[in-house]
Amino acid sequence: MRASYHEELESVLEQLHEMSHLVEIAMVEATQALLSADLERAETVISDDAKLDTMHEELEYKCLSLLMLQAPVAGELRTIVSAIRVVFELARMGDLAAHIAKIARLRFPSHAVIGDLEPNFLRMSEVCVKMIRVASASLRDHDATEALQLAAIDAEVDDLRREHFTTVLDDSWTGTTAQAVDVALLGRYYERFADHAVAVARRVIYLVTGSTPEGHEWPNA
């Protein structure tokens, strides 16, 4: 019984990795669709998001079942509770990648992001991909040290966002109002994607160290 329980927990963790890999692909593809005004690619990201939502439901259900049907001990309980949160964060990240793809689709055949801002969004996407990778690796390796780096990496996303706000609100901005609005909303989606990666890392810290980043000790069973 216990052995199969551990196997089930392991399979939950494996599925979380698979999901985070799919989220990473969604971010890369959505940015590609955005910057090259690629409708087909945008449609794929949008339709693939439904798979992530299904994985979210199934994994959450599996975790709740493990919680209800078994009597997990301390470490297991911590794993299950963390997994429920991580799966939620990953699903939101997938939604945000789909939001980016939807703006690409809405503006097709035009480019939602005009030339000057392309490097900014490309960099934003690179940082986001790095963040999901670090978060996922820290979960796989049970490594709180890796997870702790995330907040520092996140600072670059805020800088990039400030940078594109400065561009679209400057007097020299030659784009349309719609383009400025797109940039602002897209920036928000990338920023939130990064925030969710930080949230995953916080759960890993919780899981590994048994205390929250706020310093609460995890209660011992």
Add this chain to the structure above:
Amino acid sequence: MRASYHEELESVLEQLHEMSHLVEIAMVEATQALLSADLERAETVISDDAKLDTMHEELEYKCLSLLMLQAPVAGELRTIVSAIRVVFELARMGDLAAHIAKIARLRFPSHAVIGDLEPNFLRMSEVCVKMIRVASASLRDHDATEALQLAAIDAEVDDLRREHFTTVLDDSWTGTTAQAVDVALLGRYYERFADHAVAVARRVIYLVTGSTPEGHEWPNA
């Protein structure tokens, strides 16, 4: 032991109500600050948000302690798991109200929302307040029927958002690019606030009926 356990669960539910009341106030005050360019009011919403974040941490910790230190049976477990999610949603709603207040503060002494769009944002806020009230009442009354109404009410938020996009992107729009960007981001914050109210309602449906809105049956212990 059991009696005091039930008392602790009851106190968690009471604190969730208190928190949802504070979130409602934050939304009302943030909108007021926004529409009347009231700096002091905006500052209050922003500083009060820290209290909601503290409540979030404390309540989540309390729920995890109940989960770890006791062996909750089916109904109790459902309550605790739902409470952990609801407290998270409420904290996010508080953050979004603070984001609205921050835009009011950023534009002070100007108005971030110019005249024509004031009724739109006032209505958006009214719908959001209605939604948090319905979600909170459904939680208090354990009433899934109330909770099920939320998705329908949410549709009005989407309509209002479409309406203000049409306004700022129309050729007749006389505002600045910065004002259009503010409107787009503010609209996103109200929309997300409403989405989180729907998420609270989904948790109540889970809690009361024992099945998810997707139709998964809740596992029985």
